[in-house]
Every structure is written in C-alpha cells, then in structure tokens.
Amino acid sequence: MNLSEHYNxxxxxxxxxxxxxxYGIDAELKNDSDSRFGITLLIRPxxxxxxxxxxxxxxxxxAEPEQYFYPDSDIHITVMSIISCSTAFDLNQIxxxxxIEIICRSLVDVDKIKIHYKGxxxxxxxxxxxxxxxDETLNNLRNRLRENFKKSGLQQSIDSRYEIFTAHSTVMRFQEKLHDPKKLMEITEKFRDxxxxxxxxxxxxxxYNDWYQRKSTTSILGDFGLR
Incomplete structure (x- = not known):
C-alpha cells in the first residue's frame, strides 16, 4: 500500500x-504524573x-475548544522512534x-529530504x-537506521509498536468527549486536500521526549544539519 492509499x-x-x-479519548493528556519518556529522531516543519x-x-x-492542540513548538514528523516512550526508560540508562555516532553514520550520503504537507x-x-x-531518501535513511541500530547492540525498540513509513504530523488529540463529531469531520473534510x-x-x-513531544519536557541530544 502506498502512502496516499494508507492515508485514505x-x-x-x-x-x-x-x-x-x-472514538478514543486519551486520558493521559491530563495526567501530570505521566512519566513515559523515550528518544526520538524527528523533523520539524x-x-x-x-x-x-x-x-x-x-x-x-x-468546534472543539476543549481538546488538545499541538502548539507550533511541538509539531513534528517522526523519522524514527529509537526508544519508545515508557515509564521504564530514563536517559541515564544510555x-x-x-x-549520535550511529545517526551520523546513517546520515552519510543523505543529501536532501523534502516534505510536502497536503491534506x-x-x-x-x-x-x-x-x-x-x-522521494525515497527518508525511507532509505530509516532503513539505514534500522540496520545500524540493530547491529549496534545498543538499547532500542525500533519498530516494536509498528514499522514507521508515514510522514504525518499529529495536530489534535481527543482529551474530552467531542461536542459534535459530525461537525469536526466536516471541518477535516474541508481541509482534506x-x-x-x-x-x-x-x-x-x-x-529525549515525553509521549506528546511537549517542548517543556523535551531535551535536544543532537542536531544534525543536512546539506
């Protein structure tokens, strides 16, 4: 299945x-003691x-003012979830x-990545x-990361939840009962394309991030410039 078909x-x-x-409601969004953390490689628009x-x-x-909306600072595309967020993980374990060394090695020959946000x-x-x-540059990078991390013996949980191949950005999560689900979907339909x-x-x-990539709890461990 290609990306358009998957999204559709x-x-x-x-x-x-x-x-x-x-629909599902994410009860953890309002949990101040949520301690699920992991490490992620990501792109910001x-x-x-x-x-x-x-x-x-x-x-x-x-339409739905009581839901959770991502601020500009938190909007991202996940390149790879290297260690999935969990209460069992802490940064001092790694x-x-x-x-960083493995990521640098995986980025050799990565020239340019271009993303089109549509719909x-x-x-x-x-x-x-x-x-x-x-093009296939992002997926090729992901495959190199998979291969290099699995060879490394380092702690990682790549693809443990699902094998990532999309390039989406989550912008809204449901944290309360929706006022009008039909109206919400009418708005999304207006922006469908x-x-x-x-x-x-x-x-x-x-x-190093929490489940929702909140800026207030995120620490940047490495920043890799592309040509």
Missing amino acids: QLYKTSCETITAGK NEEIKANIQRFINELKK SPSEY VTASPSAIMIQGFPS YDFGDFDVKNIELV
Whole structure:
C-alpha cells in the first residue's frame, strides 16, 4: 500500500468511527504524573508551514475548544522512534554520544529530504496533517537506521509498536468527549486536500521526549544539519 492509499484508508475508517461516537479519548493528556519518556529522531516543519497548519487548528478549536492542540513548538514528523516512550526508560540508562555516532553514520550520503504537507487524515483519537516525502531518501535513511541500530547492540525498540513509513504530523488529540463529531469531520473534510506547502529539511533532531513531544519536557541530544 502506498502512502496516499494508507492515508485514505485511515481517514475513511477513522471518519466512520468518530462520526459514530466510537472514538478514543486519551486520558493521559491530563495526567501530570505521566512519566513515559523515550528518544526520538524527528523533523520539524518551517515557520511558513506551521502558520498554515495553525489556520487549520484554529478552525478545529472553534468546534472543539476543549481538546488538545499541538502548539507550533511541538509539531513534528517522526523519522524514527529509537526508544519508545515508557515509564521504564530514563536517559541515564544510555550514552547519548553512542546514539549520535550511529545517526551520523546513517546520515552519510543523505543529501536532501523534502516534505510536502497536503491534506489531512485522522485516527480514532487524533487529527493529522498528511506528509509526503518527495522521494525515497527518508525511507532509505530509516532503513539505514534500522540496520545500524540493530547491529549496534545498543538499547532500542525500533519498530516494536509498528514499522514507521508515514510522514504525518499529529495536530489534535481527543482529551474530552467531542461536542459534535459530525461537525469536526466536516471541518477535516474541508481541509482534506488542502495544500499546506512543502519544505526542505534543514536539520534533524535527536530528542529525549515525553509521549506528546511537549517542548517543556523535551531535551535536544543532537542536531544534525543536512546539506
């Protein structure tokens, strides 16, 4: 299944689920003692893209103001979840420099990554912007990371939840009962094919993060510039 087909199928099934009132609510969003942390390699969109995304978020907020919306600082694309967030993980269990070395090795010959944000999709508990890499560079990088980390013997949980191949950004999560699921999906339908723009990835970050990539709890471990 290609990326467009994947997003389309996800949207269709999730739209039906949400409209039927069978959506999921993330109870952990309001849990101040949530201690699930991990390390992630990620991409952040540029300011122009984030401004376009906020126009969509503002529409969502009008309909569902009590839900959780990602601020500009937290919007991202996951390149690879290297250690999935869990209460069992703490940064003092690893040596970040060893992870940085493997990432640097994986980035050799990575010339340019370009992402096109076009349209929106959904899961049963969230709304997302669809991202489309311009070529196979991102997937090739992911495969190198998989191979190099699995050879390394370092602590990692790559692909333990699912094998990542998308380039989406989550912008809204459900933390309360929806006021009007049908209205929410009407807004997403309006932006279903909206062109949020494209951008060249200037750098990739390695971060120690909570489940929601909140800036307040995120530490940058490495910053890797692309040519």
